[in-house]
Amino acid sequence: MGSFLGVFMDATLITLVLALAASGLAVVFGLIGVVNMGHGAFLTLGAYFTWAATQAGLPFLLAVLVSALAVGAVGLLLEIALIRHFYDRPFETLLLTWGMFLIITELIKIAFGTDFRNIASPLPGTLSLGDLQIPAYRLVVSLFTILLLLGLGLLLFRTSMGLRVRALVQQQESAALLGLNIALLYRQVFTLGAALAGLAGALISPMLSIDPYIGNVFLVRSFFVVTLGGLGQILGGTVVGSFIIGGSETLFALFSSQVVAQTIVFVLAIVLLRFRPTGLLGSGRR
Amino acid sequence: MSMAVVHGRARGSRPGEEVPAAVLFLILAAIPLVTSGYVVYILPQYMLYGILAMSLALLWGNVGILSFGQAAFFALGGYALGIAMKQPLGVNPAYVGLLVALAAAALVAGLVGWFLFSAGVRDSYFVLVTLALSIIAEQIAVSQSQWTGGWNGLFLMRMTLTLGSALEYPLYEDIPAYYAVLLVMVVTYTALRGLTRSRFGKILAGIRENESRMTSLGISTSLYKTLAFSVSAAVASLSGALYGMHSGFVSPSLGGVLFSTEIVVWVAIAGRSSLLAALIGGIAVSSISNLMSAITPQYWQLCIGILFIVVIAYFRGGVAAALPSLVERFRSQP
Numbered sequence: 001m002g003s004f005l006g007v008f009m010d011a012t013l014i015t016l017v018l019a020l021a022a023s024g025l026a027v028v029f030g031l032i033g034v035v036n037m038g039h040g041a042f043l044t045l046g047a048y049f050t051w052a053a054t055q056a057g058l059p060f061l062l063a064v065l066v067s068a069l070a071v072g073a074v075g076l077l078l079e080i081a082l083i084r085h086f087y088d089r090p091f092e093t094l095l096l097t098w099g100m101f102l103i104i105t106e107l108i109k110i111a112f113g114t115d116f117r118n119i120a121s122p123l124p125g126t127l128s129l130g131d132l133q134i135p136a137y138r139l140v141v142s143l144f145t146i147l148l149l150l151g152l153g154l155l156l157f158r159t160s161m162g163l164r165v166r167a168l169v170q171q172q173e174s175a176a177l178l179g180l181n182i183a184l185l186y187r188q189v190f191t192l193g194a195a196l197a198g199l200a201g202a203l204i205s206p207m208l209s210i211d212p213y214i215g216n217v218f219l220v221r222s223f224f225v226v227t228l229g230g231l232g233q234i235l236g237g238t239v240v241g242s243f244i245i246g247g248s249e250t251l252f253a254l255f256s257s258q259v260v261a262q263t264i265v266f267v268l269a270i271v272l273l274r275f276r277p278t279g280l281l282g283s284g285r286r
Numbered sequence: 287m288s289m290a291v292v293h294g295r296a297r298g299s300r301p302g303e304e305v306p307a308a309v310l311f312l313i314l315a316a317i318p319l320v321t322s323g324y325v326v327y328i329l330p331q332y333m334l335y336g337i338l339a340m341s342l343a344l345l346w347g348n349v350g351i352l353s354f355g356q357a358a359f360f361a362l363g364g365y366a367l368g369i370a371m372k373q374p375l376g377v378n379p380a381y382v383g384l385l386v387a388l389a390a391a392a393l394v395a396g397l398v399g400w401f402l403f404s405a406g407v408r409d410s411y412f413v414l415v416t417l418a419l420s421i422i423a424e425q426i427a428v429s430q431s432q433w434t435g436g437w438n439g440l441f442l443m444r445m446t447l448t449l450g451s452a453l454e455y456p457l458y459e460d461i462p463a464y465y466a467v468l469l470v471m472v473v474t475y476t477a478l479r480g481l482t483r484s485r486f487g488k489i490l491a492g493i494r495e496n497e498s499r500m501t502s503l504g505i506s507t508s509l510y511k512t513l514a515f516s517v518s519a520a521v522a523s524l525s526g527a528l529y530g531m532h533s534g535f536v537s538p539s540l541g542g543v544l545f546s547t548e549i550v551v552w553v554a555i556a557g558r559s560s561l562l563a564a565l566i567g568g569i570a571v572s573s574i575s576n577l578m579s580a581i582t583p584q585y586w587q588l589c590i591g592i593l594f595i596v597v598i599a600y601f602r603g604g605v606a607a608a609l610p611s612l613v614e615r616f617r618s619q620p
Contacts, residue, residue, distance in 0.1 A: 035410045082599065091352070094410055095554065095598045098547060102591030110584050216543060220421060223414050259429040266418045266425075273415065274405045 006132055007254065011247035013134075016142035017207070018246035019238045021200045022222035023148060026238045028193030029223070030231045031169055032186055034083065034093055038100035039222055040215030041108075042194050046071045046201025047210045048108055051117045060122040060206075068199035074104075075194020079187050087186060101219075108212045116209040141203050148196075153235040165189060169232060221245050224269040230279025237281045244280075245269060303479070303562050310566065311472050318461050327460045328576070330467035330532050332569045337474050337525035339552050339568030340561050345518040346550075347559035348482055349511060350494035351408075355416030356549050358423035359395065359519040361541030363387040363526030368440040368536055369433055380445030384527055391523030392516045399512035416546075423541035439537030442530050463532055470528060471565070474521060478561055481517070490514055551594050557606025567604070 025039045046067045053063035078100055086093045123137040156162035167175040168185050176182045201215070208214060224245050229237025245265055252261035272280070314333070318326045338360055345351050370383030402415060427434045434440055444463060447455040457463040481487050492500045493507050500507050530536040539545060549568075556567020571590070578586035601608045 035413075082595070085599075090410055092598060094352075094413060095550075096595060098550075099591055099595035099598060102547075102551070102594060103588060106584060106588040106591055110588070213544075220414070220417055220543075224418070227411070227414070257429060259425050263422050263425045263429065266422050270402075270415050270418055273411065274402055274407060277405070277407065277411065 005130075007250065009129075009132060009134060011243070011250040013138050013142050014250055015239065015243045015247040016145040017138065017204065018218075018221060018225060019149065019242040020141065020145040021197075021204060021218040022225040022238055022242060023145075023152065023234075024193045024195075024197030024200060025222040026226050026229070026234050027152070027196060028190055029226050030234060030237070031165060032087070032189050033090060033231070034087070034190060034193075035090055035097065036193065037094055037098040037219065038078070038104065039097075039193075039197055040217075040219030041101040041104035042071050042075065042197035042215070043201035043204070043218055044108060044210075044212060044215035045074065045104060046198035047205035047214060048112050048117070049198070050202040050205045051119055051210055052112075054119055060119075064199065064202040067202040068195050071198020071201070072191050072195030075197075076187070076191045078194075079190045083190060084183065084186065101215075105212050112212075114212060116211055118209055119206045121206040137206060141207075144203070148199075149235050149238060156234060161188070220266075224266075224273070226279075228269060228272055228276075228279055230281040233279065233281045237279060240280055244272070303560065307475065307479075307562050310562070311468070314468055314471075315465075318464050326464050329569075329573075330464050331529060332572045332576075333467050333471045334525045334529040334532065335549075335552070335572045336565040336568035337471055338522050338549055339556070339564040340475065340478055341518045341521035341525065342549050342553045343558055343561050343564030344478055344482070344521070345514060346553060347557075347561075347564070348487060348494065349490045349514045351511060351515065352413050352550070353416040353515070353518070354413050354543070354546050354550060355419035355423075356518070356522045357543075357546035358416075358419045358541050359391045359522035360526030360529070360545075361423050361427060361536065361538070362391050362394070363523030363528075364442075364530030364536035364540060365427065365434055365440060366390050366523070367527035368442045368530055371443060371445070378446070378448045380531070381448075384524070387523045387527040388520045391519040395519030396512055396516040399515035400508065403508040403511045403515075417543060420541060420543045420546040424538045424543070427538035427541055434538070437538065439535055440530075442534050442536065444534065445531050457531075467528060467532065470524070474524070475561060475565060478521065482561065486510070486513075551590060553604075555590075555593055555597050555604055557604030559603060560606045563604060563606030 021043060024042065025036060028034045028036045028039070049067035049070050050060075050063045053066050054060060058066065082096055082100070083093065086096060121137045123140060125136045126133040127136050127139060128134075154162075156165060164175070164180055164185055167178070167180060168182060172182065200218075225238060225241035227241070228244050229239070229241030231237075233240075248268070249258075249261045249265045252264050255261075256264075314329070317329065338356060341359075342353060342356050345353055364387075366387035367380065367383035370386050371379045373379060373382075375382055398415075398419065402412060407415065428436055431437075444457045447453065447457065447466070455462065457466055482490070489500065489505060489510050492503075492505075493510060497507050500510075526536075526540065529540075552567045552571045553564045555571060557563035575586065575590070597604055
């Protein structure tokens with residue numbers, strides 16, 4: 001039964017890493033409904049900032065922190081320059097953020113080139129659990145993801161900022177009439193989402209070879225994670241969605257190749273989206 | 287080609303698009319007479335991109351449905367023709383391949399379209415699904431390598447036009463291939479233009495403007511949207527099949543997300559609501575891209591990205607809508 005435990009562990013780790021990658025989108029798309037096609041580019045940017053910072057001699061954790069803040073700052077700038085004018089036009093936002101993706105990707109290519117970059121894993125070893133080998137770094141990142149999602153849940157349900165955001169999500173006009181600074185809230189949420197994407201890109205960067213398109217892998221998956229989990233379901237929705245997209249891929253890959261498993265998962269996601277457009281944990285509000 | 291846009295005032299199905307369209311076709315028809323070599327070889331591929339761009343404009347400009355998955359159908363066409371031409375068939379395998387390409391794309395789009403539209407999947411969600419379609423297409427092209435050649439791609443032969451035993455006209459040379467593609471382009475443009483001006487096209491425009499009103503008029507909007515998606519997919523597939531035949535090669539990246547969104551960029555910049563603008567956009571942007579990638583590939587892509595954002599933010603109708611008003615402004619200031 002060792003292999004069963006191995007598969008279970010694999011699926012769990014992949015689920016949580018995907019949840020980490022999707023968390024920024026869960027905030028931006030899930031809460032304020034911005035179809036951020038630039039999400040993947042934010043992830044890529046986080047990875048490259050981390051690479052540059054570690055090359056400059058910063059310790060890894062500091063590099064991660066700097067990258068998250070820097071991507072948050074990029075998100076803030078883009079929000080001020082572009083996004084804020086289009087909150088009431090989701091379709092234009094989709095196209096604009098796709099343009100952001102194009103521009104950020106090209107800037108990355110100009111600044112860093114298209115060669116693969118690698119970051120040495122800060123925790124290279126594996127943990128042995130019986131005859132099971134678990135990569136230590138992935139495990140730590142997965143545990144961190146759980147804390148991060150809990151933290152986001154606390155932020156949303158236990159702080160006054162969270163209260164204001166939830167008011168905004170439920171009744172924008174009433175919230176504005178009650179004196180909430182809607183524009184500022186939108187800006188804060190979008191920046192938080194960008195910073196989370198940067199953080200995810202930074203933490204994921206040692207797990208793979210970095211190229212200007214690594215974010216693409218996560219972009220569509222993240223969208224399916226958020227829509228399948230249910231918009232606004234930051235905690236449970238993100239985990240459930242990530243399991244369907246990431247975890248089930250591991251299970252399907254047992255019976256077929258990795259590529260075929262990915263195809264099956266995408267088809268499954270489309271079918272689920274059709275029958276549960278509000279997501280598995282969604283309230284049916286939309 | 288810019289002249290054609292200037293005179294076009296191209297927007298929607300207004301009259302007046304025919305003249306610039308005819309001028310464009312005549313210029314394209316004259317090009318092999320005055321030049322030869324690389325231009326005559328490569329231009330048909332850009333014309334096929336132009337057809338692909340029209341397939342998106344039909345959907346986006348006329349029905350208001352944006353698809354990030356046109357490349358999936360483009361690749362489907364290329365692979366269908368390539369696989370059919372490898373089979374030992376009694377009749378001309380290229381004809382069979384083209385029919386299979388058209389039918390397969392229309393069928394896939396019909397099934398996917400009905401599955402989604404009938405459940406009310408729309409706008410951003412439809413974009414996401416079509417984006418996923420592109421990824422699926424690329425993955426199938428990679429994983430089913432016994433048919434598709436996997437990462438190595440699939441090599442194709444140029445086809446031979448036959449009519450029983452009476453006619454045999456190979457397209458191996460560049461000039462016959464050029465005029466064959468030009469003819470397909472003109473026919474496709476004319477057919478799509480006729481379609482947008484027919485009753486069918488008016489219903490599609492009605493759905494774009496006010497879907498619930500069309501529903502209350504007793505029109506099955508999901509059916510019409512599905513049909514439009516099917517036609518659009520078939521046109522994309524046709525261009526992909528001919529592209530594969532002309533370039534002699536199809537690879538998984540033809541179906542991928544990046545190529546899919548490139549099409550969206552062409553059409554957005556040129557003007558989504560005019561078939562002619564989309565056609566010119568497809569030809570112009572891809573030829574300029576080819577030219578510029580030789581000089582400064584990175585900065586050119588950056589420019590395209592910036593131009594795309596500017597168009598989306600400020601010029602919703604793209605160049606086709608912006609040019610006439612600019613010309614007016616110049617005229618009024620002597």
